[in-house]
Amino acid sequence: MDLAFVESPVQLLNVLEWAHSTQAGTPAGTLSGVPAQPGARATGAAAAAARDLTVVVLSPTDPMSRGQLRRMAELARDEGFTVRWQEARGRKGAPLRTIRELAPLLRRSRRIVIGDPFSRYVQLLLTLVGTKDLTVVDDGTATMEYVSQVARGERLVRWHRRGRRGPRELVLAPVSAVARRRLSPSASREVEVFTSMPVEPPAGITVTANTFAWTRSRFGPPRLTRGADLVGTSLVETGVVDPEQYEEAVAALAAEHGATRYFAHRRESPEKLHRLANRTGLEIVRPDLPLELIARRGPIGRTVLSFPSTVVHTLPLALAGTGITVAVCDISPEWLKDTASPRARGFLAGVTGTARDVHRIAAPV
Incomplete structure (x- = not known):
């Protein structure tokens, strides 16, 4: 066994x-x-x-x-x-x-x-x-x-x-x-x-x-929507990224790419999500399954935007052959909190830099 x-x-x-x-x-x-x-x-x-x-x-x-x-x-x-x-x-x-x-x-x-x-x-x-x-x-x-x-x-x-x-x-x-x-x-x-x-x-x-x-054998292929979807992270909750900087980045990305939905990480706080919804107008989605299954089941945007996280490695595999673009936004150094681990910046850069089959976009300024 x-x-x-x-x-x-x-x-x-x-x-x-x-x-x-x-x-x-x-x-x-x-x-x-x-x-x-x-x-x-x-x-x-x-x-x-x-x-x-x-x-x-x-x-x-x-x-x-x-x-x-x-x-x-x-x-x-x-x-x-x-x-x-x-x-x-x-x-x-x-x-x-x-x-x-x-x-x-x-x-x-x-x-x-x-x-x-x-x-x-x-x-x-x-x-x-x-x-x-x-x-x-x-x-x-x-x-x-x-x-x-x-x-x-x-x-x-x-x-x-x-x-x-x-x-x-x-x-x-x-x-x-x-x-x-x-x-x-x-x-x-x-x-x-x-x-x-x-x-x-x-x-x-x-x-x-x-x-x-x-x-891939159980779900999909998904129905695609016309807009973009944004994937949330728990970088604020883990003490790596400043909350205000994160909210500004989400607002800028949503406006630039026409995102309409925000798929929340399960660890994101309700207070933070409430602020994001009020500030950006994004529909906050609390998935009941891991995002790989949610995305494969659909509907999902033709572009999925993410910060450095696991999904920039897993979503291209789960969504292979669907025509969906996964785009990753770099974490700007000034977003990091003073109390963040010294390894945080290098680790997050490595997560982005080693991702395959993703489109890289610059951090909004």
């Missing part, structure tokens, strides 16, 4: 993509009332494959993430997978109870699939897996940072964090050290990275390309 731990909708989507890529060749069925595309081949729907993978949702507490995860869990169950919803946070004793309940599954599993190697929760679970084979699926652009940090032998720190060690980090340092070893290849453990991101893995890590074949 393979065991997957997911904490976000995108992670669960990419677990389904990974399962599809590893079990290709089974006739497709239907997905939540959406007919399979002609000639589509399903992997997740295969009974044998479904028996071999159990997905554990380590549920977050914020409502938007929980809502999207429940929708993604429905899709995974429709594909025949066992999905276990674990209330892992927000209740007294939840972490210890979760670990105790999951320990038997961990012992029986052959391979562990995770979406966020930086997650303290996942790192704690990894201390229990021993030498089992490991697959890391995309949780966005953080995959690029994970691979580079493993290659350099560094401790795992999210790119937008400043890296200072507080009391909590010091207490968890032994757990992180064990997890880092589990996340590195060895003679007794295979490590695979399933990704749509451009990465240069160290020796011993196998990289499998995520082409969004499952998404």
